[in-house]
Amino acid sequence: MNKLHECLITLHNPVAPNHYRMVLQSKDIAGHSSPGQFLMLEISAGYYPFLRRPMSIERIFSDGVSILYKVCGEGTKILSTLSVGEKINVQGPLGNSFPIPKEYQQYLIIAGGIGVAPFPALVEKILNVRGVAPEIILAGKDYTHLLCEKDFRQMGCKTHLVTEDGSAGDMGLATDILKKLNITGPTIVYTCGPLPMIKNVHKICIERKWLCYASLEAEMACGEGVCLGCVVPAKIEVENEMMARVCKEGPIFDTQVILWEKIGE
Numbered sequence: 090m091n092k093l094h095e096c097l098i099t100l101h102n103p104v105a106p107n108h109y110r111m112v113l114q115s116k117d118i119a120g121h122s123s124p125g126q127f128l129m130l131e132i133s134a135g136y137y138p139f140l141r142r143p144m145s146i147e148r149i150f151s152d153g154v155s156i157l158y159k160v161c162g163e164g165t166k167i168l169s170t171l172s173v174g175e176k177i178n179v180q181g182p183l184g185n186s187f188p189i190p191k192e193y194q195q196y197l198i199i200a201g202g203i204g205v206a207p208f209p210a211l212v213e214k215i216l217n218v219r220g221v222a223p224e225i226i227l228a229g230k231d232y233t234h235l236l237c238e239k240d241f242r243q244m245g246c247k248t249h250l251v252t253e254d255g256s257a258g259d260m261g262l263a264t265d266i267l268k269k270l271n272i273t274g275p276t277i278v279y280t281c282g283p284l285p286m287i288k289n290v291h292k293i294c295i296e297r298k299w300l301c302y303a304s305l306e307a308e309m310a311c312g313e314g315v316c317l318g319c320v321v322p323a324k325i326e327v328e329n330e331m332m333a334r335v336c337k338e339g340p341i342f343d344t345q346v347i348l349w350e351k352i353g354e
């Protein structure tokens with residue numbers, strides 16, 4: 090399939106301070122996308138910013154996909170100024186997707202802040218293929234950083250809220266809730282968010298013998314495995330080095346594959 094698409098922006102709304110949802114029209118992208126994959130957006134047709142910006146696919150519709158993003162620098166600031174009716178060049182879908190192994194009856198999603206972005210599509214897929222609603226831990230600095238709560242509840246997910254300042258749900262971190270959950274039996278955990286959170290979720294999953302898949306982030310240039318700009322140390326050999334390309338072998342990794350001791354925070 091052609092990976093470059095001129096997509097019409099059909100919706101672009103603020104959803105929280107500095108956070109936006111954008112719907113991009115493209116039957117081609119929608120028809121080839123799976124939860125966990127991402128898109129590279131050409132923010133402007135000129136040279137600034139030069140590189141495309143990677144964004145997870147939030148939801149997959151029949152004629153397009155949505156993204157959910159946080160304004161954190163120049164690229165996302167410019168992105169936030171685009172209007173419905175404008176077009177944007179999109180490369181994708183790229184990368185791998187979340188595995189949904191059928192031996193697992195319990196699915197637990199742990200999202201920190203904007204790390205929630207890939208999960209609405211995953212919940213829809215788990216509901217479709219397994220008929221089970223995953224349990225969710227939604228964590229953020231404060232209540233404004235808890236996104237998609239309503240969507241998850243509407244999809245039937247038991248959703249635990251936790252904020253660092255206690256402004257919504259429990260006060261604390263995602264891992265505080267994870268440690269308290271009374272889950273037994275084969276469980277698969279999916280996580281995305283700040284790296285320290287992912288590392289700690291991974292450690293808890295190892296202790297409990299749970300399988301854990303994380304969606305990782307890295308700064309990217311080509312998005313298709315060529316430039317080696319997005320590598321992380323891993324128990325995988327790529328170009329004679331123990332590493333994985335987040336854009337190609339990832340962004341979804343079994344957390345046991347990552348060499349966490351070699352990654353700084």
Ligand SMILES: Cc1cc2nc3c(=O)[nH]c(=O)nc-3n(C[C@H](O)[C@H](O)[C@H](O)COP(=O)(O)OP(=O)(O)OC[C@H]3O[C@@H](n4cnc5c(N)ncnc54)[C@H](O)[C@@H]3O)c2cc1C
Nearest residue numbers: 142143144145157158159161162163164165206306307308
């Ligand atoms: C596979 C993948 C999926 C992503 N999905 C989403 C998403 O769904 N929603 C969302 O809001 N963001 C997502 N990101 C992060 C997003 O790509 C960056 O926030 C964005 O590129 C920043 O661009 P900028 O020009 O606004 O910021 P810049 O001016 O480039 O940088 C601002 C700050 O953000 C940091 N940053 C830049 N690029 C990245 C990056 N790729 N990952 C982490 N930090 C970065 C910089 O180090 C700097 O501190 C994803 C990243 C990857 C790799």
Ligand code: FES
Nearest residue numbers: 310312316317336
């Ligand atoms: S961004 Fe070029 S190899 Fe991943």
